[in-house]
Amino acid sequence: MSPPSKPPKPILAQPSQSFSDIIFTAFSIFILVSSSPKPSSVFFQRFTPTISFPLNPRRFLSIPSMSSTTKISKKHNFPNPQALSEWLSPRLCSESFGLWGVKAGTKNVHNLWLEISEGETFLDDSVPPVRTLEVVIVRILGGGNRVLVESHQELSDGSVRDRCRPLSEKMKPGESVDLAVIRAVREELGSIIGVGNVGDVVRIVPHSYSKKVEERVSVSYPGLPACYVLHTVDALVDGLPDGEFCTEEGEEYEDSDEKKIADGAVSCKKHYWKWMDYDSV
Template sequence: MSRTPESLNNAQNNTKPNLGLAKPTPTFPDLFLTAISLLFLFSSPKQNITLFPKFLPFPSNTRRFLKNPTMSHSRTPFATPQALSDWLKPRLPSDSLASWGVKPGTKNVHNLWLELSEGEISLLDSSPPLRTVNVVTVRILGKDNLVLVESRQELSDGSVRDRFRPLSEKMKPLETTEEAVARAVKEELGSVIDSGVVRIVPGSYRKKLEERNSVSYPGLPARYVLHSVDAWVEGLPEEEFCTEEKEEYEDFDGARGLEKAVSVRKHYWKWVSSDSLCS
């Protein structure tokens, strides 16, 4: 039996494949099992996790501490202390420069030259020149709200200089505050402590800028960039005590520092109330 063209077209249309994806209709058992699964998921007990903070002897955020941007070692433009003295003479009052190393408690041009050579300071070419130095200050905490201060220093020329301030030390080039604190404690207090364990109080770091006339170099204004922290140091005496310091620049260029430079021989320490110190 032959088919008409119209009937053939209808048959072809009825046999075309369905290219769409069929979406199955969920049945009641499927919905019931899904609900049971969700019930077990949200009702299962959660694991109790306790985080214990890791103790660090120093603050973990070291990015807060700035490195000393002064000149690198042995980059002073003055070949000798005399060259530095010749440069200073027309820029300073004559009576000021003449008092360096002569007036009790002051240092001399040899000290300033060594500071430049070690990269501890920079000098601005002005009249008078401006001496910039980064200093780390450590408020060492004791019992009963006490703080350790250096009451006075005995210098190599026999003079005594009053201080009444916390442990302070000039920073070295590219030295972090943490490194400077550890070095300062070792150099100035190392003769009376064995372990030398230092713990910086987290969050105690402060930066402050001060400009004043230098006590060590009369007539030479100074800009002090102060990096201060509070810290605990183990093994310190509870009464007043004295420490001795090695020659400050004895390893400079493989030899002892210039003999004409004035150095600190002894440090005298005592505990005072924190309220007696200016912030």
């Protein structure tokens, strides 16, 4: 006689998923999808600026991003250099701020005020403030794989400022790279090639343009962090001497309030130039 078979186990109905569980599941899937890396397009890789970081990144951990800060302009906040100085004083290390215009090769508050008034420089409303500016760098080519370099400057206070870099100039608001190149050559080399025909003697080398962003403490303004947007081109300029030479800075301001303030700023009186091997610059 076979033993009685066990009754089959009842099939338990699975509990239906609650509405809150469905919402949680959908949200989890959304997070996974949105956080997964997206392939970069060729366009993005080609045109995204190169970012270079300082050797000691800890010095810049407190710098806010450019997109999340307020840009300060002279027009609304700094009617004169004294107002700018009063705004900067509690935001900068007093020891570093005290070196402005005192330490050889540095500039003073008058210089920074003029940069802001011309729209060449913006200050982030942060502690410390961050100086943001765009700069055009012109690598002027010569024969024998050489490039023109500014070795040093003679300043109005009698000090000498070492440079050892190609021709460079702060850009004006809305100024194109091409126009900035012409203006830079006119202002710093015009005394030797003539200012009237600069546009005829400057030729930018096609496809030589590059752009990058650098963050470092300003040499001109000790203790003030800076974000430099650098636009670099190679160019040919006719009429330059083959050896070392010197040029004089032209007058930038006419008779105006800016001219009076410029008289109190540290200015460059002479530029000293030499040719160096292209690969060493």
